[in-house]
Amino acid sequence: MGRAKITIVGAGNVGATCAHWCAAAELGDIVLVDIPMTENMPKGKALDLMQSSPIVGFDSNVIGTTEYGPTAGSDVVVITAGIARKPGMSRDDLLSTNAKIVSSVAENIKATSPNAVVIVVSNPLDAMVQQVFKVLGFPAKRVCGQAGVLDTARYRTFLAMELGVSVEDVSALLMGGHGDTMVPMPSCTSVGGIPIRRLLSEEKLSAIVDRARNGGAEIVSLLKTGSAYYAPAAATAQMVEAIVKDKKRLIPCAAYCDKEYGVGGYYVGVPVILGAGGVEKIVELDLDSEEKAAFLKSVDAVKSLVATTTQLMGG
Numbered sequence: 287m288g289r290a291k292i293t294i295v296g297a298g299n300v301g302a303t304c305a306h307w308c309a310a311a312e313l314g315d316i317v318l319v320d321i322p323m324t325e326n327m328p329k330g331k332a333l334d335l336m337q338s339s340p341i342v343g344f345d346s347n348v349i350g351t352t353e354y355g356p357t358a359g360s361d362v363v364v365i366t367a368g369i370a371r372k373p374g375m376s377r378d379d380l381l382s383t384n385a386k387i388v389s390s391v392a393e394n395i396k397a398t399s400p401n402a403v404v405i406v407v408s409n410p411l412d413a414m415v416q417q418v419f420k421v422l423g424f425p426a427k428r429v430c431g432q433a434g435v436l437d438t439a440r441y442r443t444f445l446a447m448e449l450g451v452s453v454e455d456v457s458a459l460l461m462g463g464h465g466d467t468m469v470p471m472p473s474c475t476s477v478g479g480i481p482i483r484r485l486l487s488e489e490k491l492s493a494i495v496d497r498a499r500n501g502g503a504e505i506v507s508l509l510k511t512g513s514a515y516y517a518p519a520a521a522t523a524q525m526v527e528a529i530v531k532d533k534k535r536l537i538p539c540a541a542y543c544d545k546e547y548g549v550g551g552y553y554v555g556v557p558v559i560l561g562a563g564g565v566e567k568i569v570e571l572d573l574d575s576e577e578k579a580a581f582l583k584s585v586d587a588v589k590s591l592v593a594t595t596t597q598l599m600g601g
């Protein structure tokens with residue numbers, strides 16, 4: 287593609303920060319969208335970001351709007367619209383509010399950017415991707431969700447901190463839904479090519495896995511006013527980059543799995559190859575029995591949230 291057009295819906299913490307990462311990396315021209323109630327907020331954030339361009343040195347155009355006209359013909363659309371949790375809430379508590387929000391966003395995207403690859407970020411992630419997919423009616427490979435890049439980044443960060451090594455040398459995978467049942471995969475974790483179990487005791491590894499699993503809640507309890515956004519936005523920008531540069535990154539993301547992993551038609555976190563066409567391939571691994579049990583438990587949690595969403599939104 288020439289210069290990519292990237293729309294980010296939701297100009298809040300995650301959306302605006304994602305615009306920031308995408309602009310700084312010159313991934314394309316950016317349209318930041320929010321609801322009319324926010325009046326000129328998206329315009330203000332876009333103009334502020336544009337004014338950083340001579341300093342940072344990027345030529346991306348960034349505009350803010352409360353209408354979908356300027357988003358027409360986008361190559362990539364990121365959906366961050368919706369409410370974020372506060373201390374004491376789970377991601378699932380956001381379902382009834384966010385299902386309505388992402389459905390209305392998807393209606394608008396369907397009408398204005400019918401050829402886009404869509405990345406959903408709003409929580410509860412896996413159920414919201416499924417809902418957006420349903421409303422859009424796009425091919426499944428052009429609709430995906432961001433969770434695994436973030437969750438894996440948390441896991442990699444904690445491993446690097448424990449081992450006193452560069453995060454760049456920690457390679458890892460995490461699967462399953464973006465909830466309390468997500469599945470970090472020690473069997474697919476290595477540092478500088480060395481399997482993690484040769485460097486860390488089971489006890490330390492399991493403490494790190496737990497911390498990664500609760501990484502979102504840890505930030506919520508520190509911030510108090512909302513949830514994480516720097517790392518989530520960076521993770522989303524990495525997915526945008528994979529698409530606009532057709533990088534064929536092998537990264538975890540929420541992808542539509544039917545026969546794959548025996549999931550039966552649900553969005554769940556799996557390793558994929560992400561490129562210009564969206565999810566170009568789902569990479570199937572032979573899971574050991576423990577990993578498989580944890581993955582299927584996570585898929586069950588996603589299925590029950592999807593059932594609640596379907597009930598709420600009717601059909």
Ligand SMILES: NC(=O)C1=CN([C@@H]2O[C@H](COP(=O)(O)OP(=O)(O)OC[C@H]3O[C@@H](n4cnc5c(N)ncnc54)[C@H](O)[C@@H]3O)[C@@H](O)[C@H]2O)C=CC1
Nearest residue numbers: 296297298299300320321367368369370407408409432518
């Ligand atoms: N998948 C992931 O890894 C992560 C997901 N999230 C989720 O992302 C979402 C956004 O989080 P934040 O940016 O921190 O929240 P925020 O409250 O800072 O921003 C949300 C924005 O969405 C806007 N919005 C609401 N309804 C809209 C609509 N119909 N159309 C367009 N914009 C609309 C709001 O006006 C607000 O500006 C939350 O649901 C949060 O749980 C957050 C972090 C990580």
Ligand SMILES: O=C([O-])CC(=O)C(=O)O
Nearest residue numbers: 371377409502503513514
């Ligand atoms: O924890 C939350 O609610 C936001 C999120 O998904 C994360 O940071 O992983």
